[in-house]
Amino acid sequence: MISKNYFKSLGLAEILEKVTASERLSIDDGRKLFECPDITAVGALASMVRHRLHSDKTYYVLNRHINYTNICVNGCKFCAYARERGEEGAFIFTKEQILEKLRSAPVKPRETHIVGGCHPDLPLSFFEETLTAISEEFPEAPIKAFTAVEIAHFAKLEGISTLEVLKRLQKCGLVMMPGGGAEIFAEETRNKICPKKISAAEWLKVHSEAHSLGITTNCTMLFGHIESIDERLDHLDRLRKQQDASKGFTCFIPLPFLTENSKLEIEDPLTGLDELRTIAISRLMLDNIPHIKAYWVMLTVKQAQVALQFGADDFDGTVVEEKIGHMAGVNSEQALTRKELEEMIRGCGFTPVERDPRFNLIS
Numbered sequence: 001m002i003s004k005n006y007f008k009s010l011g012l013a014e015i016l017e018k019v020t021a022s023e024r025l026s027i028d029d030g031r032k033l034f035e036c037p038d039i040t041a042v043g044a045l046a047s048m049v050r051h052r053l054h055s056d057k058t059y060y061v062l063n064r065h066i067n068y069t070n071i072c073v074n075g076c077k078f079c080a081y082a083r084e085r086g087e088e089g090a091f092i093f094t095k096e097q098i099l100e101k102l103r104s105a106p107v108k109p110r111e112t113h114i115v116g117g118c119h120p121d122l123p124l125s126f127f128e129e130t131l132t133a134i135s136e137e138f139p140e141a142p143i144k145a146f147t148a149v150e151i152a153h154f155a156k157l158e159g160i161s162t163l164e165v166l167k168r169l170q171k172c173g174l175v176m177m178p179g180g181g182a183e184i185f186a187e188e189t190r191n192k193i194c195p196k197k198i199s200a201a202e203w204l205k206v207h208s209e210a211h212s213l214g215i216t217t218n219c220t221m222l223f224g225h226i227e228s229i230d231e232r233l234d235h236l237d238r239l240r241k242q243q244d245a246s247k248g249f250t251c252f253i254p255l256p257f258l259t260e261n262s263k264l265e266i267e268d269p270l271t272g273l274d275e276l277r278t279i280a281i282s283r284l285m286l287d288n289i290p291h292i293k294a295y296w297v298m299l300t301v302k303q304a305q306v307a308l309q310f311g312a313d314d315f316d317g318t319v320v321e322e323k324i325g326h327m328a329g330v331n332s333e334q335a336l337t338r339k340e341l342e343e344m345i346r347g348c349g350f351t352p353v354e355r356d357p358r359f360n361l362i363s
């Protein structure tokens with residue numbers, strides 16, 4: 001337990017008062033937290049919020065990730081996953097191959113997670129047929145699929161609005177969207193790392209449309225590349241403003257940038273402590289988003305365990321097969337079992353709680 005006086009000595013007395021009173025932190029508060037010399041004090045504040053919201057619960061899901069293609073027209077500078085059509089390593093799955101992946105999952109999934117690249121001519125009807133087939137065969141594994149970037153890409157290919165795309169996919173079983181493609185909202189930096197990707201305003205608009213239809217979504221931030229601390233704080237602030245307006249974000253996923261196979265050259269790669277500090281500050285700034293994920297695929301399992309002490313309350317899930325982070329060079333496992341997830345969570349002093357994609361608890 002850290003004393004009030006110690007927080008005062010770090011210049012965090014006012015922030016402690018706000019956190020205790022559940023008041024919103026300002027961007028300046030966020031800056032102070034990034035500058036605080038004692039990361040454990042920042043973690044302690046985030047833990048206060050995490051325990052108030054979730055007590056000692058840590059959530060996980062039995063999920064199956066499916067990355068249906070890595071052929072992508074966007075060519076983001078940081079991406080180690082995408083390929084051009086015909087390039088070595090390019091792949092695309094058929095509907096039958098996707099269904100087979102779900103059939104062969106080691107445990108019956110309770111969430112189907114589907115994302116991929118922006119393929120130049122895969123029609124929306126392919127996704128409608130695939131989602132319908134999954135919904136019929138795996139009704140107990142609700143579908144969380146497609147980033148806002150993919151939704152906007154489908155809309156462009158079909159010549160229809162993003163709202164129309166969402167409505168059509170919802171009819172086929174889409175209940176939730178993952179939060180990818182947000183990267184960093186600050187325009188100048190976004191244009192440098194992913195110039196062809198939809199703008200921050202478009203990303204937020206697609207999520208707002210999904211929320212208006214009752215499709216809940218996650219949200220992300222890619223950090224630790226060329227963005228500044230102020231840009232991280234601006235990103236978090238834009239997310240919480242969007243949440244004030246449309247209220248459909250369920251979970252925030254801080255994604256550390258992986259340097260290994262990326263074409264983007266970074267002078268100062270992230271340290272483990274930077275990761276933990278950013279996760280803790282995310283918990284503190286995003287007062288209106290219920291969950292913060294320790295995404296073990298990108299963080300590694302051990303760092304994800306530590307993140308539970310820095311404000312995170314969700315450990316993601318079994319995953320089974322993940323290509324995006326692993327092609328970027330992440331050195332984590334491909335899959336975890338329920339037993340491993342529960343043991344890891346218990347080993348950190350938390351109680352594992354199984355959930356579905358929308359964080360409904362599964363007894």
Ligand code: SF4
Binds near residue numbers: 079
């Ligand atoms: S990050 Fe996504 S949109 Fe960008 S190139 Fe990679 S797969 Fe395509």
